[in-house]
Amino acid sequence: xxxxxxxxxxxxxxxxxxxxxxxxxxxRPQIGGTTMIVTILYYGMAAFIAVLLIWNFMKSxxxxxxxxxxxxxxxxxxxxxxxx
Amino acid sequence: MNPTVxxxxxxxxxxxxxxxxxxxxxxxxxxxxxxxxAGPGVTRIGSLGDYLPxxxxxxxxxxxxxxxxxEPGGSVLVLGGTHPEEPAGRLAGWIxxxxxxxxxxxxxxxxxxxxxxxTVTRPGGAYPPDYAIATPWGEKTFRMGDRWSNPxxxxxxxxxxxxxxxxxxxxxxxxxxxNRTFPGRPDGTxxxxxxxxxxxLIRRENIDIVIDLHEAELQYPVISxxxxxxxxxxxxxxxxxxxxxxxxxxxxxEYSPEAxxxxxxxxxxxxxxxxxxxxxAPQPFLDATRGRTTRDLLLTGRxxxxxxAGRRGLLFEKIDESGWPIDIRVGRHCSxxxxxxxxxxxxxxxxAVVLSGVPRYAEVIEKGTGAFLRDPDxxxxxxxxxx
Numbered sequence: 001x002x003x004x005x006x007x008x009x010x011x012x013x014x015x016x017x018x019x020x021x022x023x024x025x026x027x028r029p030q031i032g033g034t035t036m037i038v039t040i041l042y043y044g045m046a047a048f049i050a051v052l053l054i055w056n057f058m059k060s061x062x063x064x065x066x067x068x069x070x071x072x073x074x075x076x077x078x079x080x081x082x083x084x
Numbered sequence: 085m086n087p088t089v090x091x092x093x094x095x096x097x098x099x100x101x102x103x104x105x106x107x108x109x110x111x112x113x114x115x116x117x118x119x120x121x122a123g124p125g126v127t128r129i130g131s132l133g134d135y136l137p138x139x140x141x142x143x144x145x146x147x148x149x150x151x152x153x154x155e156p157g158g159s160v161l162v163l164g165g166t167h168p169e170e171p172a173g174r175l176a177g178w179i180x181x182x183x184x185x186x187x188x189x190x191x192x193x194x195x196x197x198x199x200x201x202x203t204v205t206r207p208g209g210a211y212p213p214d215y216a217i218a219t220p221w222g223e224k225t226f227r228m229g230d231r232w233s234n235p236x237x238x239x240x241x242x243x244x245x246x247x248x249x250x251x252x253x254x255x256x257x258x259x260x261x262x263n264r265t266f267p268g269r270p271d272g273t274x275x276x277x278x279x280x281x282x283x284x285l286i287r288r289e290n291i292d293i294v295i296d297l298h299e300a301e302l303q304y305p306v307i308s309x310x311x312x313x314x315x316x317x318x319x320x321x322x323x324x325x326x327x328x329x330x331x332x333x334x335x336x337x338e339y340s341p342e343a344x345x346x347x348x349x350x351x352x353x354x355x356x357x358x359x360x361x362x363x364x365a366p367q368p369f370l371d372a373t374r375g376r377t378t379r380d381l382l383l384t385g386r387x388x389x390x391x392x393a394g395r396r397g398l399l400f401e402k403i404d405e406s407g408w409p410i411d412i413r414v415g416r417h418c419s420x421x422x423x424x425x426x427x428x429x430x431x432x433x434x435x436a437v438v439l440s441g442v443p444r445y446a447e448v449i450e451k452g453t454g455a456f457l458r459d460p461d462x463x464x465x466x467x468x469x470x471x
Contacts, residue, residue: 035273042240063091070099074106078100082236083107083114084204 043080050076113213114203114234116227118471120195121458125151125185125441129469135288136270136281143200143237144278147469148285149181149193151439157189158292158401158428158435161285161358162421165196166262166348166469167294168229169206171215171382172365172413173297175226179418179456180442185381188429189437192289196471198262198278200237202229210377217383217410219454223252223460228382232260238274253344263296266351283355291358292435293319293428296348296378297417302390302399309336310420311362314351319431320361323423331419331445333412363420365413366401372400415448 050073057069078084121128130148133140142292146165164177177195184191196202205228235241238260245259246252248269258264260275268279286294292318300307312320320337328334340349340360352360368374368385373393381387385408394403416429422442429436443456459470 036160039239063095065097066092067098070095071102072103074099077103077412078107078110079236081107083153084110084236 046076048080050080105128108375108452109213113205113227114236116214116225118226119460120147120149120471121182121460121463122184122467123151123184123458125183125191126181126467127152131277131283132285136277136283138270138277139281142274143203143234144216144274144281146194146196146199146278147471148194151184151191151193153182153186153188153190153438155452156379158432159190159192159289160425160428161192161194161282161289161438163194163197163294163296163348165194165202165281166197166198167231167298168198168202168227169211169231169370170297170299170367171226172258172299172367172410172417173226173363174202174412175217175410176297176417176421179414179448179453180421182403182458183441183443183456184439185441187438187440189435190289191437191439192285192291193284197282198233198275199471200228200232200274201231201260201262202227202471204230204232204234204236204386206230212377212379212382215379217257217454217457218452219457219459221459224454224457227405232257233275233417235260246370247346248276250345254346258346261346262300263348264346266346266348267355279351282351286356286358288354291356292370292432292437293424294348294352294358294360295421295424296352296360296362296428298362298364298437299370299413300364301370301372302366302368302401303373303393304405305369306338307364307366307401308334309338309364310424311338311340311349311364313340313349313360316359316361317354319359319424319427320407322427323420326427327420327423331423333416333419333445335420337414361424363417365416366403366408367413368403368408371399385409385413411449411453412445414453415443415445418448419445 053069053073057066061068126149128150131145133145139145164173174195177193180193211228214225214227216225241256241259245254245256247254262275265276266280267283268276270280310320324335324337349360349362368387368390369382372388373389374387375389391403393399425439426438
C-alpha cells in the first residue's frame with residue numbers, strides 16, 4: 001500500500017482514549033510513613049553490620065581475615081555515607 | 085611498632101584507600117552536572133514537582149521543557165531517560181530541547197524522567213560512570229545510568245513487588261523501574277511518585293500523544309519498533325510504513341500486551357486520554373553476550389561477541405562489524421518522533437503539533453549527534469539549566 005493509500009485510512013481518525021473512571025480508587029492515598037520507617041531500620045541494620053565487621057576486625061589475628069573484613073566493610077561504609 | 089597494630093593499621097589503611105577512591109568516583113558521578121541550553125523554541129521550563137508537590141526539590145523533580153507554538157493546537161510529551169542506561173533517549177530529548185521550534189501546538193520534553201536512575205550504574209555490570217559526545221566545541225560529558233532508581237533514593241526493595249493498582253506481582257527490583265510503576269500513586273515510593281507526576285502532567289496538560297524513548301538489547305524480541313497502546317495502532321502502523329519507506333531505516337510495530345502491567349505504553353493509554361507509544365532502538369551495550377562493557381561499546385555498538393551471537397541466530401536484530409553507533413540510534417528516535425507528529429497533524433489538524441529545527445535520521449548520521457548540542461559556555465546564562 002503506497003503512502004497515498006495508507007493516508008486514506010486516516011480519514012477514519014485515531015480512536016480517543018477513555019477517561020479514567022470517576023470515583024475510582026486510583027488516587028487513594030497510601031500509607032507513606034511506613035516506607036520511611038523501613039528505610040531507617042535498614043540503615044540501622046547496615047550500621048550494626050558495619051560495627052560487627054569492625055569488632056571482628058579488631059579481634060582477628062590473621063592478616064588474611066583482616067583484609068577480608070575490611071573489603072566486606074567497604075560497601076557498608078559507602079552506603080552509610082550515602083555515596084553508593 | 086607492635087606488629088599487630090601495624091598489621092591492622094595496614095589493613096585499615098587499605099580499606100580507607102578503597103573507600104576514598106570508590107567514594108570519590110561515585111560522588112563525582114552522582115553529581116556530574118549536565119548543562120542544557122534551552123533552545124529558541126523553549127518558552128518555559130517547569131518540573132515534575134509542578135504536578136506532584138511531593139517530588140518538588142527532590143532528586144526526581146526533573147525539568148520539563150515546554151515548547152509552545154504561536155498557534156494553538158495539540159500537545160505531545162516526549163519522555164527521555166525513563167531508563168538512563170539507554171542514552172539515545174536522553175540525547176534525542178536533548179536535541180529536541182536545544183533545537184526544536186514549535187509552530188503550532190505544544191511539545192513537552194522530559195530529558196531525564198528518572199533522574200535518580202541516572203545517578204547510579206548497574207551493580208556488577210561494570211558500566212562506565214559516564215560517556216562523552218564529541219561536539220564542534222569540544223566533548224560534552226553525560227552521566228551513564230541504570231534501569232532502576234538509585235538505592236540511595238529508594239531502599240530497601242520488597243521481596244516481591246506488587247504493582248499498584250493491578251496487584252500484579254513483578255520482580256522485586258522493578259519497584260525502582262519507572263517503566264513498571266505507571267500509573268503510579270501520589271504517596272508511593274519515589275519511583276511510583278515519579279510515574280504519578282508524569283500522569284498528572286499528561287492529564288492536566290491534555291496531552292494527545294506520549295512518546296517514551298528507549299533502547300533494547302538485540303537479544304530482546306521487542307526491538308527496532310514502535311510499541312503502541314491499542315489507541316495508537318493506526319498511527320504507529322502508518323508511521324512505521326512511511327518511515328521504513330522514506331527515512332532509510334526500518335521500524336516495526338509491536339502491540340502493548342495487556343498481561344504485563346506498569347509499562348508506559350499500557351498504563352498511560354489506559355489511565356489518560358493520551359495515545360501512548362514507546363520507541364525501541366538497538367543497543368548492543370545491553371546484551372548479555374557482550375564483551376568488555378566500555379564507553380566505546382556504548383557509543384559505537386561494536387562487539388564481536390554480540391556479532392557471534394547474531395551469526396548463531398540468537399538475536400532479534402541484525403548486527404555486523406559496523407555495530408550500532410549512537411548517531412544511528414539517536415537519528416532513529418528523531419525521525420520517528422517527527423514522522424509521528426507529521427502524520428498526527430495531518431489527520432488531526434485541530435490538534436496538530438508542528439515541529440521544526442530538529443534533524444532527521446540522515447542528518448544526524450551525517451553531522452553527528454554532537455553537532456546539535458549547544459555550547460553552554462557561549463549561551464546566555466538565563467537559558468542554561470542542569471539536568
